[in-house]
Amino acid sequence: MGRIIGQRLLSLVFVIFSITFLTFIVGYLAPGDPIQIMLGVRRDPTTYNNLRHQYGLDQPWYVQYLNYVNGLVHLDLGKSYRYQNKSVNEILASGLPVSLLLGGTALLLSLLLGIPAGIFSALRPNSWLDRANLFLMLTLFSIPSFVLIPILRALNYFVLYQNGLPSLPAAGWGQPAHWVLPVVVLTAATLGYIARLTRSSMLEVLGEDYIRTAKGKGLKPRRIIYVHALRNALLPVITVIGPSLAFLVTGSFVVENLFAIPGVGYLAVQSIGQRDYPVIQGTTVLLASMIVLMNLLTDIAYTLLDPRIRAA
Amino acid sequence: MRRSFPVLGSLFLLGFLLMACATPPGTQLVPQTVVVPQTVAVQQTVVVPQTVVVRETAQPAATPPPAPVGNQVLIWSVDGVNELPGLDPANPQNAQSVLAINLIFGGLVKLDGQLNVVPDGAESWTTSQDGKTYTFKIRPGLKFADGTPVTAQTFADSINRALQPATASYGAAFQLQHVVGARDVADGKATAASGIKVVDDQTLQITTDDTVPYFLAQLTYPVTFAVPLHLIQAQGDKWTDKAFGTGPYRVKEWVHNQKLVLEPNPNYWAGQPSVSEIQLPFIQDSETAYQLYRTGGLDIMGSQQNPVPSARVPEVNSSPDFHQVAAFAVRFIGFNNKKAPFDNLNVRRAFAMSVDKVTLAERVLNGAAGPTDRILPPGFPGSQYPIKGLSFDPQAAKDELAKAGYGADNPFPQVTLTYGVEGDNERVATFLQQQWNDNLGVRVNLQPLELGTFSENLNTTFLTPENGLQFYLSIWGADYPDPQNFVTLQLLSNSPNNNGHWENPEFDALGKQADTFTGSAEERFKLYNQAEQLAVDGVGWLPLFVPRFSVLIKPYVSGVVPTGQYLVIPDFTALRGRPQP
Numbered sequence: 001m002g003r004i005i006g007q008r009l010l011s012l013v014f015v016i017f018s019i020t021f022l023t024f025i026v027g028y029l030a031p032g033d034p035i036q037i038m039l040g041v042r043r044d045p046t047t048y049n050n051l052r053h054q055y056g057l058d059q060p061w062y063v064q065y066l067n068y069v070n071g072l073v074h075l076d077l078g079k080s081y082r083y084q085n086k087s088v089n090e091i092l093a094s095g096l097p098v099s100l101l102l103g104g105t106a107l108l109l110s111l112l113l114g115i116p117a118g119i120f121s122a123l124r125p126n127s128w129l130d131r132a133n134l135f136l137m138l139t140l141f142s143i144p145s146f147v148l149i150p151i152l153r154a155l156n157y158f159v160l161y162q163n164g165l166p167s168l169p170a171a172g173w174g175q176p177a178h179w180v181l182p183v184v185v186l187t188a189a190t191l192g193y194i195a196r197l198t199r200s201s202m203l204e205v206l207g208e209d210y211i212r213t214a215k216g217k218g219l220k221p222r223r224i225i226y227v228h229a230l231r232n233a234l235l236p237v238i239t240v241i242g243p244s245l246a247f248l249v250t251g252s253f254v255v256e257n258l259f260a261i262p263g264v265g266y267l268a269v270q271s272i273g274q275r276d277y278p279v280i281q282g283t284t285v286l287l288a289s290m291i292v293l294m295n296l297l298t299d300i301a302y303t304l305l306d307p308r309i310r311a312a
Numbered sequence: 313m314r315r316s317f318p319v320l321g322s323l324f325l326l327g328f329l330l331m332a333c334a335t336p337p338g339t340q341l342v343p344q345t346v347v348v349p350q351t352v353a354v355q356q357t358v359v360v361p362q363t364v365v366v367r368e369t370a371q372p373a374a375t376p377p378p379a380p381v382g383n384q385v386l387i388w389s390v391d392g393v394n395e396l397p398g399l400d401p402a403n404p405q406n407a408q409s410v411l412a413i414n415l416i417f418g419g420l421v422k423l424d425g426q427l428n429v430v431p432d433g434a435e436s437w438t439t440s441q442d443g444k445t446y447t448f449k450i451r452p453g454l455k456f457a458d459g460t461p462v463t464a465q466t467f468a469d470s471i472n473r474a475l476q477p478a479t480a481s482y483g484a485a486f487q488l489q490h491v492v493g494a495r496d497v498a499d500g501k502a503t504a505a506s507g508i509k510v511v512d513d514q515t516l517q518i519t520t521d522d523t524v525p526y527f528l529a530q531l532t533y534p535v536t537f538a539v540p541l542h543l544i545q546a547q548g549d550k551w552t553d554k555a556f557g558t559g560p561y562r563v564k565e566w567v568h569n570q571k572l573v574l575e576p577n578p579n580y581w582a583g584q585p586s587v588s589e590i591q592l593p594f595i596q597d598s599e600t601a602y603q604l605y606r607t608g609g610l611d612i613m614g615s616q617q618n619p620v621p622s623a624r625v626p627e628v629n630s631s632p633d634f635h636q637v638a639a640f641a642v643r644f645i646g647f648n649n650k651k652a653p654f655d656n657l658n659v660r661r662a663f664a665m666s667v668d669k670v671t672l673a674e675r676v677l678n679g680a681a682g683p684t685d686r687i688l689p690p691g692f693p694g695s696q697y698p699i700k701g702l703s704f705d706p707q708a709a710k711d712e713l714a715k716a717g718y719g720a721d722n723p724f725p726q727v728t729l730t731y732g733v734e735g736d737n738e739r740v741a742t743f744l745q746q747q748w749n750d751n752l753g754v755r756v757n758l759q760p761l762e763l764g765t766f767s768e769n770l771n772t773t774f775l776t777p778e779n780g781l782q783f784y785l786s787i788w789g790a791d792y793p794d795p796q797n798f799v800t801l802q803l804l805s806n807s808p809n810n811n812g813h814w815e816n817p818e819f820d821a822l823g824k825q826a827d828t829f830t831g832s833a834e835e836r837f838k839l840y841n842q843a844e845q846l847a848v849d850g851v852g853w854l855p856l857f858v859p860r861f862s863v864l865i866k867p868y869v870s871g872v873v874p875t876g877q878y879l880v881i882p883d884f885t886a887l888r889g890r891p892q893p
Contacts, residue, residue, distance in 0.1 A: 030765075031764070031765040031768040031769070032762075032764030032765050032767065032768045033768060033771075036767065036768065036771055037764050037767050037768075038405065038482050039482055039486075043771075043774070043808040043809075044485050044486040044489070044808070046485050046495065046498045046499055047481070047482065047483075047484075047485045047486060047498065050477045050480070050485075050498070050500075051480055051482070053477075054477070054480045082397055082405075083395065083397050083398065084397060084398030084400060084403060084405075084549075084552070085398070085549035085550070085552075094568055094569060095569065153603050156607070157603070157606065157607060161606075161607050161608075167607060169604070169607070169609060170600065170603035170604045170606075170607045170609060171595065171600045171601075171603060171604050171609070172570075172593065172604070172609065173570055174567075174570065257394075257596055257597055257600075258597055258599070258600055259600065260394070260570075260593070260594070260595045260596065260597070260600055260604075262394065262395075262568070262569030262570050266394055266596070267394070267569075270394060270596070273762075273763065273764065274764070275764050
């Protein structure tokens with residue numbers, strides 16, 4: 001076990017360096033000089049050269065890259081070109097907790113609702129209840145957030161606000177009420193996915209021989225389902241938890257943007273338009289590390305749950 | 313020419329504050345909103361709402377108006393960003409920063425609602441005979457929000473700091489290029505510009521290298537604003553988290569990536585601001601701002617750069633909250649004059665005369681723009697003198713193309729129009745493509761580029777025209793209210809902003825004469841007018857339209873005036889926000 005973790009952590013280092021190199025090279029070769037973008041038409045050679053020097057952009061690309069790697073080793077992701085006197089560390093540190101909180105809540109809710117919904121369907125396969133449930137879950141899974149958000153907002157405005165009922169804030173961050181709409185939107189997709197995954201995996205497990213044996217032994221159905229079947233049926237669900245969290249955190253830029261939430265996903269997108277390379281690289285490294293780490297955690301959880309993997 | 317509207321450093325023209333300050337007891341100021349229709353040269357009438365302050369003499373026994381109730385809040389969304397790039401006046405990076413900077417800091421002079429340069433930190437000034445030396449009298453008793461006195465030395469130090477390389481300002485060296493010695497400071501060869509002299513505590517002298525009639529207007533841009541150097545020394549890079557200056561407000565709290573909260577500057581020279589708290593939430597998406605506005609979360613939304621979403625305009629344009637203003641900006645087509653086929657005047661004229669701008673503005677853009685045939689936007693200083701534009705005339709356009717030697721035996725080559733992907737550009741470019749096809753029989757390819765890439769391509773066009781774009785859709789917005797900012801800054805043959813390298817010796821001669829003219833503003837504007845006419849005839853630009861932008865202001869808010877550049881607060885003591893329980 002320790003060896004596996006060690007190997008994975010080592011590969012994490014390798015993955016991160018490959019990613020920094022790729023983002024660096026792509027950024028270096030992409031059209032759009034960050035300083036020139038800031039200056040626009042105010043072409044002032046003195047200012048241009050001064051700023052290039054300040055940000056170390058006047059050095060050859062390999063020196064720039066080595067400087068970046070050197071910073072990375074010291075956990076310093078560099079300084080934003082765009083936000084005055086702000087380090088990428090600070091920027092990510094302020095956005096990450098917000099995104100984690102939001103993504104974590106959404107994931108927790110999807111699990112709490114999605115797993116029971118999946119079991120509910122699996123126990124009455126092809127009944128009208130199963131079909132209705134499947135349809136609902138498929139809808140939730142398929143509806144893009146930029147469609148769901150205006151629908152929720154319209155409901156909030158026309159049904160609640162205009163009738164003088166207590167309504168939810170349309171956007172913002174800081175109070176518990178600000179959570180509701182974004183969490184609902186983020187939960188919807190993951191919930192649909194987890195419910196469908198639980199259903200199919202549960203159905204598969206319920207057809208296994210050992211379930212038949214358990215039934216034959218005369219065990220109570222409740223015990224069969226929750227002790228014997230569920231434990232194995234959840235394996236695929238556990239596989240997706242890690243990556244889901246990573247994506248909920250870093251990939252929720254639409255939700256963060258539309259609800260004006262100061263998270264990390266949106267920062268990444270905005271920094272691309274502004275050629276704020278240190279921020280782009282910082283968020284990419286963060287996302288990559290999260291995915292690798294989450295996959296590692298998934299594997300560990302897997303070995304704990306499935307003795308066959310441990311043996312192998 | 314990416315969208316740089318940095319600034320008409322203007323704003324918040326507290327112009328009238330002055331008046332309020334000088335008001336003797338027994339006189340009452342009554343703000344009224346009047347609508348002043350102005351006919352401008354662009355065959356269109358723009359309605360400019362302006363707040364004027366009417367003096368009324370009350371009964372002798374009456375006391376001055378009571379200090380306004382302090383318990384009011386104004387929530388004003390800063391649209392289009394999820395964080396301010398900074399609050400350092402030395403480095404105002406975008407219009408959103410400038411909005412906040414102008415609430416917190418002040419300079420020597422500022423602009424009033426009519427775009428006149430009026431006193432701010434300097435109570436008066438004189439200009440030398442040769443027009444190159446400005447002597448400012450600093451307002452006696454001027455203080456920073458923390459009570460520290462502000463003297464001529466403070467201003468000199470602030471300006472020098474903005475220029476020093478360590479400050480890493482994007483705009484200072486450019487904006488102050490005419491100050492004697494500024495270049496040396498920017499190059500790191502000196503720490504103080506030789507042209508900035510502190511005569512005594514109350515007297516500051518600034519010398520320019522040439523006669524620069526628009527110099528005072530340039531001083532309204534934040535880079536010359538007074539900054540609290542003692543705070544910067546004590547707090548280092550993080551000083552802006554608690555920033556204050558000589559403006560009406562100071563930072564109470566900057567919740568990064570969320571909002572800026574301001575409280576009144578107790579030492580503001582023009583009197584205690586009436587609204588006790590201004591909140592500036594950062595909202596990237598205009599639709600989100602609209603949703604917040606209509607559920608009572610905002611008092612003001614929209615700006616020139618990020619107006620009310622056009623899809624929402626029909627549902628709000630009849631409400632009292634709705635205001636629409638023509639921007640001090642012009643969207644235009646620029647041509648690469650160093651490369652065939654647009655090095656040919658007749659070709660450029662043919663393209664200019666084959667575009668139906670009225671249909672473009674009214675149908676394609678649903679009235680969110682006004683058609684224009686000239687370089688200065690309507691209402692801008694100098695635009696009072698008319699220009700004869702190249703009007704829409706498909707037949708004349710075809711004749712021009714024939715004159716250029718193109719016809720059945722020599723078909724016009726395929727050309728590519730490049731534009732940055734933002735706002736309505738896609739629709740505009742498609743319409744233009746159609747127009748040139750229908751009216752001129754010319755096939756135009758469209759090349760949409762992401763904004764940063766577009767900007768890079770413009771730069772290439774400027775530096776190496778032979779490798780540059782053929783023609784491009786661009787926009788220019790005012791930095792300061794002087795025709796120089798549009799006419800000569802854009803089109804003088806040696807201007808760093810002349811991306812397309814349009815050249816006309818006669819234009820250059822007139823333009824340079826106007827740029828250094830020491831006589832009356834009227835005479836100078838007439839020189840610009842002649843130059844502008846040459847630029848229009850020679851198609852230095854193909855001006856398309858002046859964007860109109862929409863903002864929403866709750867009816868209980870008063871004292872905020874939408875202008876072509878920004879929302880302006882002429883008098884902070886007369887501002888009213890949302891009443892607090």
